[in-house]
Structures are given as C-alpha cells and as structure tokens.
Amino acid sequence: MADESGVLVLGDSTGGELSSMSRELLTAGRKAADDLGEELAIGLLGATLDQPSQQAISYGADKVYAVTHPQLAQYQVDLYLAAMEALCRDVSPRIVLIGRTNEGRELAPRLAFRLGVGLAQDCLEISVDAGSKTLLANRPVYGGNAIAVVRCNYTPQIAAIRPKVYEPLEPDSSRQGQVVSFPVELDPSQARSQVVNVVEEAAEGVKLEDARVVVSGGRGLGGPEPFKDLETLANLLGGAVGASRAAVDSGWVPSSYQVGLTGKTITPEVYITVAISGASQHMAGCSGAKVIVAINKDAESNIFKEARYGVVGDWEQVVPAFTEAVRELTQS
Amino acid sequence: MPVSIAVLAKQVIDPEMPMAAFRIDADAKAVVPPSNIPPVVNGFDENAVEAALQIKDSQEASITVISTGTSFALDVMKKPLSMGADELVLLQDDAFENSIDSFFTAQLLAAAIRKLGGFDLIICGRQASDWDNAQVPLGVAEILGLSCISLGKKVEIKDGKVSVERITNDGYEVVEAPLPALVTVSNELGQPRYPTLRGIMAATRKQPTIWSSADLDADASQLEPRITLQELFVPVRDQQCEIIEGDDAADAGRQLALKLREAKLI
Ligand SMILES: Cc1cc2nc3c(=O)[nH]c(=O)nc-3n(C[C@H](O)[C@H](O)[C@H](O)COP(=O)(O)OP(=O)(O)OC[C@H]3O[C@@H](n4cnc5c(N)ncnc54)[C@H](O)[C@@H]3O)c2cc1C
Ligand SMILES: Cc1cc2nc3c(=O)[nH]c(=O)nc-3n(C[C@H](O)[C@H](O)[C@H](O)COP(=O)(O)OP(=O)(O)OC[C@H]3O[C@@H](n4cnc5c(N)ncnc54)[C@H](O)[C@@H]3O)c2cc1C
Numbered sequence: 001m002a003d004e005s006g007v008l009v010l011g012d013s014t015g016g017e018l019s020s021m022s023r024e025l026l027t028a029g030r031k032a033a034d035d036l037g038e039e040l041a042i043g044l045l046g047a048t049l050d051q052p053s054q055q056a057i058s059y060g061a062d063k064v065y066a067v068t069h070p071q072l073a074q075y076q077v078d079l080y081l082a083a084m085e086a087l088c089r090d091v092s093p094r095i096v097l098i099g100r101t102n103e104g105r106e107l108a109p110r111l112a113f114r115l116g117v118g119l120a121q122d123c124l125e126i127s128v129d130a131g132s133k134t135l136l137a138n139r140p141v142y143g144g145n146a147i148a149v150v151r152c153n154y155t156p157q158i159a160a161i162r163p164k165v166y167e168p169l170e171p172d173s174s175r176q177g178q179v180v181s182f183p184v185e186l187d188p189s190q191a192r193s194q195v196v197n198v199v200e201e202a203a204e205g206v207k208l209e210d211a212r213v214v215v216s217g218g219r220g221l222g223g224p225e226p227f228k229d230l231e232t233l234a235n236l237l238g239g240a241v242g243a244s245r246a247a248v249d250s251g252w253v254p255s256s257y258q259v260g261l262t263g264k265t266i267t268p269e270v271y272i273t274v275a276i277s278g279a280s281q282h283m284a285g286c287s288g289a290k291v292i293v294a295i296n297k298d299a300e301s302n303i304f305k306e307a308r309y310g311v312v313g314d315w316e317q318v319v320p321a322f323t324e325a326v327r328e329l330t331q332s
Numbered sequence: 333m334p335v336s337i338a339v340l341a342k343q344v345i346d347p348e349m350p351m352a353a354f355r356i357d358a359d360a361k362a363v364v365p366p367s368n369i370p371p372v373v374n375g376f377d378e379n380a381v382e383a384a385l386q387i388k389d390s391q392e393a394s395i396t397v398i399s400t401g402t403s404f405a406l407d408v409m410k411k412p413l414s415m416g417a418d419e420l421v422l423l424q425d426d427a428f429e430n431s432i433d434s435f436f437t438a439q440l441l442a443a444a445i446r447k448l449g450g451f452d453l454i455i456c457g458r459q460a461s462d463w464d465n466a467q468v469p470l471g472v473a474e475i476l477g478l479s480c481i482s483l484g485k486k487v488e489i490k491d492g493k494v495s496v497e498r499i500t501n502d503g504y505e506v507v508e509a510p511l512p513a514l515v516t517v518s519n520e521l522g523q524p525r526y527p528t529l530r531g532i533m534a535a536t537r538k539q540p541t542i543w544s545s546a547d548l549d550a551d552a553s554q555l556e557p558r559i560t561l562q563e564l565f566v567p568v569r570d571q572q573c574e575i576i577e578g579d580d581a582a583d584a585g586r587q588l589a590l591k592l593r594e595a596k597l598i
Contacts, residue, residue: 077480078479102483102500102501105466105482105483106470106480106482106483109434109466109467109470109471110470110471110473110474110480112435112467112558113435113438113470113471113474113475114474117558118433118434118435118557118558118559119434119467119558119559120559121434121464121465121466121467122464122466136562140464141462141463141464141564142345142347142354142363142461142462142463142464143347143461143464144567145351145354145566146354146356146363146564146565146566146567147564147565147566147567148463148561148563148564149561149562149563149564149565150559150560150561150562151559151560151562152558152559153556153557153558153559153560154558192479192480192509192510193479193480193481193507193508193509193513194507194508194509195505195506195507196495196506196507196508197505197506198500198503198505198506199503199504199505199506200502200503201502201503201504202501202502202503209501213598237598245519248520249519249520249523254503255485255499255504255518255520256500256501256502256503261464262458262459262518262519264501269597270592270597270598280351281347291595291597292571293588293592294573295585295588299575302351304573304575305569305571305573306569306571306573307571307573308571308572308573308574309573309574309576309588309591309592310573310574310575310576311575311576311578311581311584311585311588312575312584313581313584313585314581317580317581317582317585318581318582318584318585318588319585320582320585321581321582321583321585321586322585322586322588322589324586325585325586325588325589325590326589326598329589329590329593329598330598
C-alpha cells in the first residue's frame with residue numbers, strides 16, 4: 001500500500017443511531033487526524049446508514065464511507081471482516097481505529113492479521129508522533145498492574161480502543177462532510193460460522209453499561225441470596241447490579257453481570273462495591289467511575305486504595321442500615 | 333476416526349500473586365518474575381484443556397498441547413498431561429523472547445500445527461493473563477484459514493461441526509461452524525478438573541517433543557515483529573479514601589448514606 005494517509009475509524013450503528021463506541025472513536029480519531037494534518041474518515045457498516053452517516057459528521061468525521069449491503073444488516077464476523085478488509089485496502093489509511101467491544105474483540109485482531117500488520121490492543125490512550133507520523137498507544141498489561149506504550153511498525157497502524165475511555169465530542173450539526181457510498185461484494189457462503197440460537201440472561205431494568213449508579217457484589221457475599229439485597233439497594237438508587245468474576249465463577253449471577261477486564265467496562269457516577277477486594281482485573285472495568293464506594297471488612301483490602309469513600313465492616317450489618325438510610329433520604 | 337484436538341497453552345507468571353510482589357524493570361521494559369512464586373499455565377488455557385477433555389469424555393479423541401516460549405518449567409507445563417491430555421509439544425528457542433508480538437507468536441504456533449499435520453479442532457484461551465492481548469488464537473485461525481468462534485463457555489462436536497455457546501453482552505448465543513475450526517474459551521466454561529493420581533504418574537513418564545526455530549518451517553518474512561514496546565511503567569494511584577466511621581458497622585452504613593447525600597451523589 002503506497003501513499004497511506006489519514007485516519008479511518010471503523011464504526012457501526014445501533015437502532016438506526018451512530019453507536020456510542022463510534023462517537024468515542026471519532027474523538028480519538030479527530031485528535032490524531034488534526035495532529036497529522038490529515039483527514040478523518042469513518043467506515044460504517046450496515047443495511048441503511050443515512051442517519052448515522054450524518055451523525056458521524058456532526059461528531060467529527062470529514063468523510064463517511066457508507067458500506068451498505070443487505071448481508072451487513074446483522075452482525076456476522078466473517079462478512080463484517082470481508083467488508084472491513086476491502087475498505088481498508090481501498091482507502092489505504094495511515095491509522096485505523098476500532099472499538100474493543102464484544103465484536104471488536106474478534107474483528108480487530110483478525111483484520112490486523114489479514115492486512116499483515118500489528119494491532120495495539122485494548123488501548124486507553126493514543127497519540128501520534130507528528131514527525132514520524134507513528135501511532136503510540138498506552139495499553140494496560142498484567143491485568144492493569146502496568147501500562148505498556150507500544151508502537152506499530154507497519155501501516156496501517158491499527159489500535160483497538162477500550163470502550164468508555166474517550167468522551168464523545170459535542171455534536172455540531174453545522175459541520176460539513178462528505179458521504180461516499182462504498183459498495184462491497186459479499187457472498188453469504190463467506191460466512192463460516194452460524195448463530196443458531198440467542199439466549200438473553202441480563203437483568204431487566206437499567207442496563208449495567210448505562211447505569212448512573214452500580215452496586216456490585218463479590219466473593220465475600222458468600223452466596224447468591226445477598227444479591228437480592230443489592231438489587232433492592234440498586235433499585236432505590238435507580239441503578240443496576242454488577243459482580244466480580246469470583247461471584248460469577250461461583251455461579252451466583254450470570255456472566256453478563258461481570259465487571260472487569262474480561263467483563264464489562266462501566267463508567268457510572270457512583271460505583272458501590274460490596275465484599276470485593278479490588279483486584280486490578282476488576283478495577284480495569286470500573287476505574288472510570290466518578291466515585292467508588294467500598295464496603296469491605298478488611299481494612300487492608302486493595303479496594304480502599306481505589307475508593308473515595310469506604311466503610312470497614314461486615315456487609316451483613318452495613319448494607320441493611322445503608323439501604324434503610326438511602327430509602328429514607330431518597331423518598332423524603 | 334478419533335477427533336484430533338490441539339490446545340494452545342502459555343506459561344505465565346501467576347496472576348494470583350500478591351500485588352505487592354509485582355515488579356517491573358523499567359529499563360529492560362520487562363516484568364520481573366517473582367522468585368518464590370512458580371509460574372502457572374494461563375488460567376483460560378486450563379479451561380481450554382477442560383473443554384478438550386469434555387469432548388474426549390464422550391467420544392474418541394486425542395489431545396495435543398502446544399506451547400511456545402524461551403524456557404519452560406516442565407512440571408508446570410505437564411499439568412495438562414496429568415489432567416488427561418495425550419501429548420505435549422514445546423517450541424523453545426532463545427529467539428522466541430518475550431518481547432515478540434502476537435503476530436510472531438501466531439506464526440510459530442501455526443507452523444507447528446502444520447508440521448503436526450493439522451487438527452480437527454484447536455482450542456485456545458481467550459487471552460493470556462500476562463500481556464492480555466487476546467490476539468494469538470484469532471491470528472492462528474487467519475493464518476491457517478480456519479473458521480473461528482471466540483469466547484466459548486461450552487464446546488461440543490457433533491456431525492462434523494463444532495457447536496459453541498458463545499458469551500455475548502447480555503447472555504450467550506449458540507454458534508456452529510464446520511470442522512476444522514478454532515475456538516477460544518473463557519472462564520465461564522467452569523472449573524478445570526484436578527489431575528488424578530494416575531494422570532500425574534502417566535505425565536511423569538511422558539516426554540514432551542521439543543522443537544527449536546530450526547525445526548519449524550515458518551516464513552521468515554512473517555517473523556518480523558509488528559509491534560515494538562517503547563516503554564513500560566506502573567501507573568500511580570493517588571486516590572485518598574475517606575473511611576466513614578460510626579458507633580458500630582450499621583451506624584457507619586447510615587453515615588455513609590448521609591455522606592453520599594451531602595456530596596449530592598445519591
Ligand atoms: C486474566 C484475568 C482476567 C480477570 N478478569 C476479571 C474481571 O473481568 N472481573 C473481575 O472481577 N475479576 C477478574 N479476574 C479475577 C480477579 O483477579 C480476582 O480474582 C477477582 O476479581 C476477585 O473477586 P472478589 O473481589 O469478589 O473476591 P476476593 O478477592 O476473594 O475478595 C473478597 C472480599 O470480600 C471481603 N469480605 C469477605 N467477607 C466479608 C463480609 N462479611 N463483609 C464485608 N467484606 C467481606 C474480603 O475482605 C475480600 O476483600 C481476572 C483474573 C485474571 C487472571
Ligand atoms: C509490555 C508488552 C506489551 C505488549 N503489547 C503488545 C501489543 O500491543 N500488541 C502485540 O501484538 N503484542 C504485544 N506484545 C507482545 C505480546 O504480548 C506477546 O508476546 C504475544 O503477542 C502473545 O500475546 P499474549 O501473550 O497476550 O497472548 P494472547 O493473544 O492474549 O493469548 C491468547 C491465547 O493464545 C494462546 N497463546 C498465546 N501465547 C501462546 C504461547 N506462547 N504458546 C502457546 N499458546 C499461546 C493461548 O491459548 C492463550 O490463551 C507486548 C509485549 C510486552 C512485553
């Protein structure tokens with residue numbers, strides 16, 4: 001690929017709207033493109049893309065490649081990959097940004113391998129060195145115990161960005177940009193795996209990823225029943241319930257509750273942990289919370305190094321009294 | 333015909349070690365392995381071994397564990413054998429030092445898989461708990477042109493297909509692909525079985541196959557690292573925690589609610 005230039009975000013839409021991950025990627029991409037003095041484009045995949053294309057421009061894109069095909073209406077990894085590969089080869093960007101969502105976890109590495117280049121995985125921050133036009137990425141390693149700064153040696157330089165670390169820009173509907181249709185040829189037989197059944201296990205009510213307040217429980221709860229108490233508390237606060245991996249592995253709650261490196265990334269205003277020790281792999285999913293509150297009986301527990309407010313005590317005493325007081329305060 | 337299964341497993345520093353034991357050498361851009369804590373088989377890779385054994389529980393199957401690295405603790409890497417795997421292949425060479433990237437690692441593993449004649453199913457962990465890259469398996473699938481299903485919590489083979497319960501944001505989905513295929517698994521698969529005494533004895537007698545880079549027919553142009561590590565540092569945390577006191581634990585709980593209200597957080 002000669003003459004690579006510009007930043008290409010690989011985005012998507014949900015329910016006819018530009019996804020929040022795509023908005024976050026446009027923030028990171030806008031800065032990188034400005035530092036390079038080059039263009040910021042976004043490739044959107046789907047069946048109908050008018051509304052998300054316009055939104056992408058108002059969130060910072062200079063150009064939108066609308067990759068439409070009936071086969072792209074539903075996510076299928078092999079077909080999405082084929083479309084992304086075709087777009088990257090045609091556009092020849094210098095930098096490609098993709099979201100480390102559940103889909104991105106499988107798309108980004110496979111795309112990089114197909115293009116014969118490296119991937120900076122699960123990045124918290126990216127920057128470009130204007131002189132050499134190289135991408136530098138900060139990524140947590142060892143469960144977040146250390147941060148590695150990595151450089152991609154091949155072009156396109158690809159980075160997968162962790163969700164919820166970049167804030168979307170203020171949308172500006174007067175921004176001008178160009179929408180280009182990018183037709184792809186896809187053959188359904190390229191889809192080598194097939195989804196035959198979908199099972200939903202997430203709790204009803206406020207979604208964990210979107211909740212303003214999250215109450216999470218850990219191994220110290222000792223069983224599944226106490227999660228009902230956490231649910232009562234979360235309901236009073238208009239929030240959702242999460243869990244540590246230890247609670248999930250014990251079978252007390254489904255894996256969709258898990259917060260952390262290999263679970264969900266959440267950024268609530270208030271994150272209340274109950275009987276969670278604060279392992280780095282857990283904190284990897286919640287360190288973006290504005291305020292962390294810890295209830296734990298061990299004053300030496302790591303969670304008190306991460307929390308803003310803490311109570312050292314047995315949850316069996318602390319949680320009922322806390323819940324009662326919250327009830328009185330929020331209902332008066 | 334028995335099903336041939338490969339499990340890709342990595343030796344890592346024990347992620348459960350106390351945080352205080354975690355040290356880096358910033359100049360060498362490396363993590364210093366704690367001297368008194370032995371390495372382990374990456375946790376998700378033990379889940380991968382368990383997934384392979386579950387298949388072997390119900391049908392004839394052979395399980396080959398493959399690993400690459402510069403040096404191995406043989407007793408650690410033999411654990412999959414003592415759990416019930418059949419063969420162990422170690423790709424060991426000083427040239428495979430830790431700073432090589434996922435691209436390089438995947439090329440080596442793919443070359444070894446080719447040399448072994450290929451497998452019906454390759455099972456990997458979702459990510460290695462040291463560099464947390466979650467890339468190698470997807471790369472191996474791309475290099476070998478295999479269909480690939482990631483984040484499995486249950487893996488079955490029926491009618492020439494692999495059927496996987498794949499974890500999603502809100503639950504799971506059942507995904508099928510024709511063999512040969514590659515699958516990655518997560519801890520939701522469940523606790524890996526413990527080695528039996530018989531398994532441990534059998535494993536002591538087994539010798540791993542050890543190959544160096546010269547034994548592998550890997551494309552040299554593909555053995556250029558795609559990623560360079562510029563810097564490694566430990567992030568500073570400067571959070572000050574305000575401990576809320578009370579007459580007793582229950583009162584501290586009440587005081588906490590008042591405090592959060594005062595701060596307009598609830
Ligand atoms: C590669 C990898 C990925 C991982 N990904 C994740 C992830 O995504 N999410 C995640 O959460 N973990 C993850 N982990 C696991 C993580 O390392 C920890 O093992 C886990 O978070 C511990 O969960 P916990 O805090 O509930 O349990 P523990 O560490 O056992 O802590 C329990 C706490 O409860 C307290 N306690 C006990 N009884 C009481 C009581 N009566 N009242 C008050 N407090 C009490 C104890 O003092 C203790 O601090 C991962 C690990 C690895 C290796
Ligand atoms: C500080 C630091 C940061 C790094 N950052 C990057 C980066 O951003 N991008 C990059 O490409 N490389 C990076 N590397 C190199 C890289 O982390 C690893 O050496 C290599 O890429 C393997 O990745 P992983 O260990 O995270 O495995 P993962 O891809 O997370 O492993 C997933 C699964 O693949 C299998 N597997 C992985 N390694 C082996 C093995 N050696 N033998 C057998 N099976 C295995 C296992 O089943 C494992 O569960 C970095 C290295 C360092 C020192």
